Amino acid sequence: MKLVGIAGSIADQSYNRTLLNFIAKNFTGLVDVDVLDINEVPMFNQDDDQTNSPVIQNLCKKISAADGVIIATPEHNHTVPAALKNVIEWLSYEVHPFDGKPVMIVGASYHTQGSSRAQLHLRQILESPGVNAVVLPGNEFLLGDVKTAFEENGDLKDQRTVDFLQTTLQNFIKFAKVINLISQSNGYQDEDLSAKKGTDTTVQGIDMNDDDWLDKAAKKVNAVEGGTYVKLDSGLLTVDQLNYFLKTMPVELTYVDENNQFIYYNKVGKAEDMLAKRVPAQVGDALDKVHPNIERVMKHVKQVIYDLRSDKTDLVSMPVPGGDKDHHVMHYYKAMHDENGNYKGVNEWAVDLKPIVDQYLQQTGQKLVPDPDAKLDATSGASKDESKPAVDANSGASESVEEPAVKPEVKVDATSSASKN
Amino acid sequence: MNKFIAIVGSNSQKSTNRELLKYMKRHFQDSAEIELVEIKDLPIFKKSADKYVPQLAKDIAKKIEDSDGVIIATPEYDHSVTAVLSSALAWLSYGIHPFVDKPVMITGASYGSLGSSRAQAQLRQILDSPELKARIMPSSEFLLAHSLQAFDDDGNLKDEDVVKELDGLFQDFLQFVNISKQLNNAKDVTKQKAAAFSWDKD
Structure with missing residues (x-):
């Protein structure tokens, strides 16, 4: 102790x-x-x-x-x-x-x-x-x-x-x-989704929820771009190279920092084509701005983040409901830490597992058959997580955490500004 | 006419306790001379090997002695007297003993409805400790609640009943001071005891 x-x-x-x-x-x-x-x-x-x-x-x-x-x-x-x-x-x-x-x-x-x-x-x-x-x-x-x-x-x-x-x-x-x-x-209740507290990397003096946060904040901190080299722990890349690399990841990545601010996503495309719908104008938003203001939803988001922040679990996974025979989309939330073990935010990725399973079956000459002994909740296989709140979160939050990421009014902007890219 | 030293127990510019003492100074000017004393420039009390006491504390002690x-x-603050007041009282009892047998009237103002009741109770205990040994006026309490709304633009207390209560208590304090002046028989012994006492020695 x-x-x-x-x-x-x-x-x-x-x-x-x-x-x-x-x-x-x-x-x-x-x-x-x-x-x-x-x-x-x-x-x-x-x-x-x-x-x-x-x-x-x-x-x-x-x-x-x-x-x-x-x-x-x-x-x-x-x-x-x-x-x-x-x-x-x-x-x-x-x-x-x-x-x-x-x-x-x-x-x-x-x-x-x-x-x-x-x-x-x-x-x-x-x-x-x-x-x-x-x-x-x-x-x-x-x-x-x-x-x-x-x-x-x-x-x-x-x-x-x-x-x-x-x-x-x-x-x-x-x-x-x-x-x-x-x-x-009661700890999760203290999670501040409005990201008001700030952290040492929070860009001061720029409204987080501004649609042009990325450009304004980048200017404020004199962010490097283009051909400038960035030294990483195990490599040296230019900012351009980093972008090529991240954009071609086989999963959709989202970075939420320890202050609950959404600061990065890797796939820029039409929102409706994405597994986790994101638009450029949302970058920089506090988490309460990218989720609908419904108490149940907010509560589950807080629970997931609190569990990660407080080391109750380092991975929360949940399937997106409404999948069909061709899709089984999963969302994973992984806690990130610095070298001293301090919580630094969530690495979230969304991936469709169905094509992977299909490929595996094809290559090994097998096929899927229904399991007559399967219990109902076995469909959400990943939810057999030890972390209880995360399991609870599945049922309610799964549709909530992701679906609402694009609010109708932003969507219009989204497509237009996304296509400018 | 009696001369009193009024200690402002806060270091905030906006203190309603200072406002209360200013009001008392003006309101009672015909029956006593009241001098406001600030403690905000005293450092945090710290014991040292050479028993150093800042000059400012010595000056305040002299004023109290002469009053x-x-x-x-x-x-x-936090159900208790402010650190700045506690610190001042520690300086004013560190090798110097201006409070011994000195009549003291405790007042207090707070923004809320309790009017610093718990701080005043602790202050009584503090003033009763061996190196302070003040004569706190017994069975009296003046608690000014909701102090932000208590004064008018001229700095006068708005509520007639509160004024009446304060008037009564102040008259009692004047009597108490007079009686206290008669209670001199043990003063030398008490002073000696206070001087001989130390929190560091036995």
């Missing part, structure tokens, strides 16, 4: 940091704890929003990605240190990484109280609506008289204290698993 |  630890003190010498470092070191078998630094966080001020500064973005990203958070708070003036409260204020203003996040509170103090009052304040703070963390109930870990509690090497001296800390931590792990399970089941 | 009482207006 991946946790982040926040020591609530920015003092040069902090026993709460020592405590977190001890947890990180001593319980490596149980948890992987990354202790964060809050030293450089500026003072919160509504008038000077620094949410986008690297230091706050970094904290936000690490907390969001963690399975849980351990906060170690000292006590100052019967409350949490201002420096800790300050971090929480930033992380409950424009961004909310603590929302639904399991949190465990520990604390060390020089006095016998062991930060008891600060811990109570911290609970109140973490439960406020802007923060909305889910704090482990009970299991209070108060380390009093902290000056004498550690060995020179930072280990806790008292074995009973270590044992108690381990019990508390084990309880937290169980708690965090349950809490994360609860929040995950 | 008859302190009025604090606190917003509520």
